[in-house]
Amino acid sequence: xxxxxxxxxKRLLIQLDDTLSIPNSTARAKELLTVxxxxxxxxxxQSKLPAAAILGAKxxxxxxxxGSEYFRQLAAKRKTxxxxxxxxxx
Numbered sequence: 001x002x003x004x005x006x007x008x009x010k011r012l013l014i015q016l017d018d019t020l021s022i023p024n025s026t027a028r029a030k031e032l033l034t035v036x037x038x039x040x041x042x043x044x045x046q047s048k049l050p051a052a053a054i055l056g057a058k059x060x061x062x063x064x065x066x067g068s069e070y071f072r073q074l075a076a077k078r079k080t081x082x083x084x085x086x087x088x089x090x
Contacts, residue, residue, distance in 0.1 A: 005043045012036045 016032040019025045 005039060009036060009039050009043070012039065 012032055012035060016029055016036065019028050019032060
């Protein structure tokens with residue numbers, strides 16, 4: 001999250017707290033809450049990572065769990081060019 005947005009949100013909440021201490025200030029309090037909610041939604045949307053980034057972070061740890069035998073087989077396939085798709089027959 002951006003520190004500037006958080007500072008703005010904090011100022012809004014302080015202003016809302018001050019406004020609630022004044023009698024008959026419900027309209028202003030409601031307005032401040034609406035703005036604070038919109039700002040919070042915006043900050044949350046900015047902090048979301050794309051799905052590919054989340055899946056990419058898991059990829060290395062899941063692959064590492066397959067063990068050394070798996071990596072030996074991959075190396076053998078690379079050496080014999082047997083790891084890919086079969087060639088098309090003319």
